[in-house]
Amino acid sequence: MISALGGLLFGYDWVVIGGAKPFYERFFDIADIPSLQGWAMSSALIGCIIGATSAGKITERLGRKRPLGIAAFLFIISAAGTGWFNDFNLFIGFRILGGLGIGLASTISPMYIAEVSPSVYRGRLVSLNQLAIVVGILAAQILNYIIAEPVPVSMTDVEIVNSWNGQTGWRWMFWVELIPASLFFILIFIIPESxxxxxxxxxxxxxxxxxxxxxxxxxxxxxxxxxxxxxxxxxxxISIKELLQRKNKRLIIIGICLAFLVQWCGITIVFNYAEEVFTSAGYGVSDSLFNIILTGVVNLVFTIIAIQIIDKWGRRNLWLLGSIGLCITFLFIGGFYFFGFKGFSLVVLIVTAIAIYALTLAPVFWVLVSEIFPNRIRGAAASITVTSMWIASFLITYSFPVLNNALGAHGIFWLYGGICVLCFFYVRFKIPETKGKSLEEIEFYWESKYN
CATH class of the missing domain: 1.10.286 (GTP Cyclohydrolase I; Chain A, domain 1)
Incomplete structure (x- = not known):
C-alpha cells in the first residue's frame, strides 16, 4: 500500500489539471489557442516519458525503494511550483517535473509490488497500484469541485479570470497534492527493498x-x-544487445504494443478532457465538474471489483471482455454526438465506458507489465514499456484538440472504437494467461516459446 501511494500521486497529478483547465487557460490567455491548450495538458507527459525512460537504469543501479523516494520528492517540488508562479513557461516547467515523478512511480510501483508478492495474490496486489491511481483520480475530482466556487453559465471569460477561481482556486488544486506527496516521501523509509x-x-x-x-x-x-x-x-x-536478443525483443515489442493500445482505447481523453467532453454534452462548468466526480466514483467502484476477480477470471479474459465492451460503448457515444443527443443519457454512456475500462484494461495492463518480463531484464523492459505508454498518452492528449476539430466528437469516439477492436485481436493471439504462475514460471514459458 505504501508503494502504491506512487500510483495515488500519479492519478492525482494526471487528472487535477482537468479541473484547473477552465481557469488557468483563461488566466494564461490560451483558451482560444488549441496548440497551447494541448501543450498545457500534455507537457507533464514529456516528463513522464523521461522519467519512465530513466527508471530502468535507476532501478537496476539503486533498487526499487530509493527511486520511489526520488519520485515522491519530485511530486512535492512540482505541486508547490505549479501553483506558485504566474508565468506560463514556469507552469509548464513544473508540470514536466511532476511528470518525471509520474514516470518513475508508474514504472517502479507495480514492479516493486510484483516482486514482493506471492504468485497467488500477485494480481490483486499489483492491482492495488491501479486502485491507488483511481483513488488519486477521484481525490483530484472531488477536491477540484470543492475548491472551485460555482461558475454561473452566464459568466464571461473576463469575469472568470478576475474571480477567486481564476486567480487563486486553480493554484490550490495543485497545492493540495503536497499532503500525500509528503506522506509518501516519509513512508518510503519503512518499506524493505525488493x-x-x-x-x-x-x-x-x-x-x-x-x-x-x-x-x-x-x-x-x-x-x-x-x-x-x-x-x-x-x-x-544489461546491454542493448541483450535487450535486442530474439526472445527479449519479442517481449519488449509485446509490452510496447500493449502500452499503445491501452492509451489509444480512448479513456485517457475522457479523463484529461472530461470538462470539455461534458460541456459538449450540454453542461456548464460547475455541472461538468460534478459529473466528473461521478466518473471517478464509478472508476473506483469497478477497480475494487477488478481487484477481487483478476486472479479468478484471469488477465487475458478480462482484457478481451473490456476491448469488446469499450468498442460497443464508443460506437453508441459517437452515434449520440452525431445525431445531437445530449444530456444525462450521454453521461450514462461515458460512465459505462469508464466502468468497463476500470474493470478490465486498466488493472490488467499494470499487472501484465509487472509480470511478463524475465527477472534479469524486468527493470529495463518495464521502463521501455511504460515509456511507450507515456509517449502514446502524449500523442493522444496533444492531438485531441486538433482531431476533435477535424473529426468532431462523433468521429473521435468511432476512431477509438476501432482501436478497441485491435486491442481484442492482439491480446487474443499474442498474450498467454498468467494468473496463478510465479514470475519464474512465466519466464520459463517464454523460454520454451521463443527458444
Missing amino acids: PRWLTKNNQKNRSLKVLGDIGGKKYALKIQEEIQETLSESNKS
Whole structure:
C-alpha cells in the first residue's frame, strides 16, 4: 500500500489539471489557442516519458525503494511550483517535473509490488497500484469541485479570470497534492527493498529475510532458488544487445504494443478532457465538474471489483471482455454526438465506458507489465514499456484538440472504437494467461516459446 501511494500521486497529478483547465487557460490567455491548450495538458507527459525512460537504469543501479523516494520528492517540488508562479513557461516547467515523478512511480510501483508478492495474490496486489491511481483520480475530482466556487453559465471569460477561481482556486488544486506527496516521501523509509533486486545484487541474506517475512522460511528458500535459477549472470549489467536478443525483443515489442493500445482505447481523453467532453454534452462548468466526480466514483467502484476477480477470471479474459465492451460503448457515444443527443443519457454512456475500462484494461495492463518480463531484464523492459505508454498518452492528449476539430466528437469516439477492436485481436493471439504462475514460471514459458 505504501508503494502504491506512487500510483495515488500519479492519478492525482494526471487528472487535477482537468479541473484547473477552465481557469488557468483563461488566466494564461490560451483558451482560444488549441496548440497551447494541448501543450498545457500534455507537457507533464514529456516528463513522464523521461522519467519512465530513466527508471530502468535507476532501478537496476539503486533498487526499487530509493527511486520511489526520488519520485515522491519530485511530486512535492512540482505541486508547490505549479501553483506558485504566474508565468506560463514556469507552469509548464513544473508540470514536466511532476511528470518525471509520474514516470518513475508508474514504472517502479507495480514492479516493486510484483516482486514482493506471492504468485497467488500477485494480481490483486499489483492491482492495488491501479486502485491507488483511481483513488488519486477521484481525490483530484472531488477536491477540484470543492475548491472551485460555482461558475454561473452566464459568466464571461473576463469575469472568470478576475474571480477567486481564476486567480487563486486553480493554484490550490495543485497545492493540495503536497499532503500525500509528503506522506509518501516519509513512508518510503519503512518499506524493505525488493528481494529479487537484492538477490540480483548479491545480497542473498537480506533477500531471504524479506522473503521470510512475506511467506516464512520454506517459502523464502523455494523462491530464492527459483530467482537464482533465472539470474545466472545477474552481476553483469544489461546491454542493448541483450535487450535486442530474439526472445527479449519479442517481449519488449509485446509490452510496447500493449502500452499503445491501452492509451489509444480512448479513456485517457475522457479523463484529461472530461470538462470539455461534458460541456459538449450540454453542461456548464460547475455541472461538468460534478459529473466528473461521478466518473471517478464509478472508476473506483469497478477497480475494487477488478481487484477481487483478476486472479479468478484471469488477465487475458478480462482484457478481451473490456476491448469488446469499450468498442460497443464508443460506437453508441459517437452515434449520440452525431445525431445531437445530449444530456444525462450521454453521461450514462461515458460512465459505462469508464466502468468497463476500470474493470478490465486498466488493472490488467499494470499487472501484465509487472509480470511478463524475465527477472534479469524486468527493470529495463518495464521502463521501455511504460515509456511507450507515456509517449502514446502524449500523442493522444496533444492531438485531441486538433482531431476533435477535424473529426468532431462523433468521429473521435468511432476512431477509438476501432482501436478497441485491435486491442481484442492482439491480446487474443499474442498474450498467454498468467494468473496463478510465479514470475519464474512465466519466464520459463517464454523460454520454451521463443527458444
